[in-house]
Amino acid sequence: MTVTPQFQGVHLFDRLCWCKENLDGVQSDIRIVFEDPNDMDAPAKILVPDPNWVSAAENGGVLPPVESYWELAKDEAQPDFVKHTRGYLLHNTEPVGPMTETTGPYGGWVNYLIMKDISPSIWQKWNEGNKPKMVICRKDQLPATREWRNAWKISEELATDHNIAA
Amino acid sequence: MALGKIKADTLEHSTAGSLDTQYVVKGSAKFWMSVSSNQTSLDDSFNCSSSTDVATGQLAGNLTNSMSNTHYAQNSEMMAGFAASVNYARWSPHTESGNRSTSQCRGTAGYEEGSTTAFEDFPYAQFTINGDLA
Numbered sequence: 001m002t003v004t005p006q007f008q009g010v011h012l013f014d015r016l017c018w019c020k021e022n023l024d025g026v027q028s029d030i031r032i033v034f035e036d037p038n039d040m041d042a043p044a045k046i047l048v049p050d051p052n053w054v055s056a057a058e059n060g061g062v063l064p065p066v067e068s069y070w071e072l073a074k075d076e077a078q079p080d081f082v083k084h085t086r087g088y089l090l091h092n093t094e095p096v097g098p099m100t101e102t103t104g105p106y107g108g109w110v111n112y113l114i115m116k117d118i119s120p121s122i123w124q125k126w127n128e129g130n131k132p133k134m135v136i137c138r139k140d141q142l143p144a145t146r147e148w149r150n151a152w153k154i155s156e157e158l159a160t161d162h163n164i165a166a
Numbered sequence: 167m168a169l170g171k172i173k174a175d176t177l178e179h180s181t182a183g184s185l186d187t188q189y190v191v192k193g194s195a196k197f198w199m200s201v202s203s204n205q206t207s208l209d210d211s212f213n214c215s216s217s218t219d220v221a222t223g224q225l226a227g228n229l230t231n232s233m234s235n236t237h238y239a240q241n242s243e244m245m246a247g248f249a250a251s252v253n254y255a256r257w258s259p260h261t262e263s264g265n266r267s268t269s270q271c272r273g274t275a276g277y278e279e280g281s282t283t284a285f286e287d288f289p290y291a292q293f294t295i296n297g298d299l300a
Contacts, residue, residue, distance in 0.1 A: 016212065047216050048207070049216050051210070053211075053216065053230060076268055083235040087232070146204050
């Protein structure tokens with residue numbers, strides 16, 4: 001593991017420049033399948049982790065706390081939002097330590113990524129209702145071809161206490 | 167990259183004049199990602215945390231360092247695989263402005279035929295963003 005410099009107070013973009021220079025990307029076969037409860041006619045969406053982001057998450061000391069993103073999202077949701085004025089939340093908060101897929105801060109980088117890139121309306125209530133609204137799976141558990149892509153849905157046979165895709 | 171800093175407001179060439187470094191800071195791309203395999207593989211990127219395969223022909227990129235506002239300039243390029251049976255003369259990439267946020271950009275590819283708009287998958291796609299960071 002490469003030793004990460006002390007990055008608190010360093011602009012997040014500059015940290016990403018360091019990562020690009022010093023860390024090798026990590027391709028993950030993790031996929032997060034989710035459905036928007038506010039748009040039930042839409043097909044399931046599939047989140048693909050970025051290899052450079054995964055290496056930064058696993059190395060640790062680079063990414064801001066996910067709560068920083070939530071604060072910026074709150075600001076952006078205001079009707080009079082023009083531009084971000086609290087970008088320092090990304091740059092000045094203490095960076096998150098090393099994570100694996102399922103261990104470390106937030107219970108691992110998969111959880112962190114879900115809480116960062118998927119709407120809280122989905123991940124906060126993913127297991128309510130008749131079937132899960134969100135499933136973490138491996139790439140090879142998805143359909144092998146793109147046929148009928150706009151009809152893809154999370155299987156109704158999945159119970160909400162399961163964690164695999166049908 | 168060493169963590170040492172060179173602070174300069176101006177870069178000066180011996181004969182060709184000088185350049186304010188703000189041109190470099192403000193003018194550099196702040197995000198890019200390269201996607202293949204019909205939106206299912208994120209090959210390389212900068213300032214990207216993930217991509218989202220939204221639906222047929224619809225793709226989103228999620229930013230690690232958000233943009234300052236939603237008025238950034240995004241370029242989307244979707245490249246077709248010419249072995250397929252799609253009529254590429256009618257096929258058009260499109261950068262969405264309605265669904266964008268400071269932390270997510272979106273692009274689509276498809277065609278219009280009469281009054282019908284249809285989306286189609288694109289084997290390869292590249293997004294870039296220029297603008298100000300949060």
